[in-house]
Amino acid sequence: MQLLDGKVLSLQIKQELAAEVAEIKSNNGKIPHLVAILVGTAGRSETYVASKMKSCEEVGMHSTLIRFDDSVSEEELIHAVRDVNENPDMDGLIVQLPLPAHISADKVMETIDPKKDVDGFHPINIGRMAKGLPAYISATPQGILEILKRYNIETAGKHCVVVGRSQIVGLPMSILMQRNTYPGNCTVTMTHSRTQNLAEICRSADILIAALGRPEFITGDMVKEGAVVIDVGLERVPDASKKSGFALKGDVKFDEVAPKTSYITPVPGGVGLMTICSLMQNTLKAARGEVYY
Numbered sequence: 001m002q003l004l005d006g007k008v009l010s011l012q013i014k015q016e017l018a019a020e021v022a023e024i025k026s027n028n029g030k031i032p033h034l035v036a037i038l039v040g041t042a043g044r045s046e047t048y049v050a051s052k053m054k055s056c057e058e059v060g061m062h063s064t065l066i067r068f069d070d071s072v073s074e075e076e077l078i079h080a081v082r083d084v085n086e087n088p089d090m091d092g093l094i095v096q097l098p099l100p101a102h103i104s105a106d107k108v109m110e111t112i113d114p115k116k117d118v119d120g121f122h123p124i125n126i127g128r129m130a131k132g133l134p135a136y137i138s139a140t141p142q143g144i145l146e147i148l149k150r151y152n153i154e155t156a157g158k159h160c161v162v163v164g165r166s167q168i169v170g171l172p173m174s175i176l177m178q179r180n181t182y183p184g185n186c187t188v189t190m191t192h193s194r195t196q197n198l199a200e201i202c203r204s205a206d207i208l209i210a211a212l213g214r215p216e217f218i219t220g221d222m223v224k225e226g227a228v229v230i231d232v233g234l235e236r237v238p239d240a241s242k243k244s245g246f247a248l249k250g251d252v253k254f255d256e257v258a259p260k261t262s263y264i265t266p267v268p269g270g271v272g273l274m275t276i277c278s279l280m281q282n283t284l285k286a287a288r289g290e291v292y293y
Contacts, residue, residue: 001258004147004230004265006273013146013277014059020284021060032287033062034092034118034280035084039077039103040070045096052094055276061283064090074103078111085113092118092283097168115291118282121168130175134291136282141172143274144209144230148183153207153228153263160186161205163198163251164212169232173209198222210251220256229257229264232271 024031034056038049049065056063066080077099084093093116099105109117114124120138128135137145148155160177164170170190177186186207191198193212202208202222210218211232223229233251250267258264265271285291 001261002151002263004151004263004270006143006147006265006270009147009150010273010277012150013274013281014055017059017061017277017280017284024287025060030091030287031060031062032092032280032283033064033090034094034283035064035066035090037066037068037077037080037084037093037095039068039072039096039099042098045098049096052276052279055280056283059280061280070100072100072103074107077103077108081108081111085111085116090116091286092116092279094119094279116286118279118286120172120282126167126172129172132179132181136285136291137176137278138168138172139278139282140169140211140232140271140275141176142278142281143271144173144232145176145183146274146278147230147265147271148228151263153183155183155207156185158186158206159189159204160207160209161189161191161202162209162211163191163202163218164210164232165190165192166211166213169211170209173211177207177209212251214251215249216251216253218252218257220253220260223257223260225260226262227260229261230271231265231267234267234272 036049036052038045053063053065084090093112095108097105109121112122114122117125117136120136125135129137162170162174174188174190177184178188189201191201199222203224205227207228209230213233215235215237229252231250231252235249236246237249239247248268
């Protein structure tokens, strides 16, 4: 068993990004600028956005945080998105999810200029990704591809099982893993909460991607010997032994599953760190105009 170490990879990628940004600065070019819109004060969203802003600073990119109270209207939020769309100094835009119930996340996402949609959530980017055209790929799936690529994990002809069908991870992941490229060329099975014989299907996977948001759902008897396991989950679970009162758990019961695998991502320290790196990579592409329509 070998750990797919997101900490090591994220440091490598940040060093690469920092060098590229430094080169842009030396040539008096445009410094990549990421804008994040945060609604409310939910602790988890605050933490995620703070990590993204800090990472931008570490690699020399500009970042701007626009904050709103939970009471912000949908109209006000959409107006803020349009302001960023029209600002040529701002290259990438993310709206941190989830949003309050009175705001349509789909409507907000569709308002973002696809050329600035570095989270890859706009329907145009999802559609172009599915067709293999230049597009921003959702940050978490792109981070998973980067892990597979940098660890030289063979994917062609493998059976990839994706557990979870969210539009943010599961759906794009299933599309990416079957495309005629590397990583890709897998035979993909998409599973979800209504799938029958889920354990049996998971046991057939050469590559198992767990992205359903249920702590330790994937157990040792659901994984075959030598499988590659990618754990996208990150949930807080009460744990009295911890000073914080909780522990971070993935969708995979690590202690049971890890001994059976050839490669596995840890939680924390795996996919989450790569998600942030992917976001910065997309912002650099946006600043350079590398994704065009």
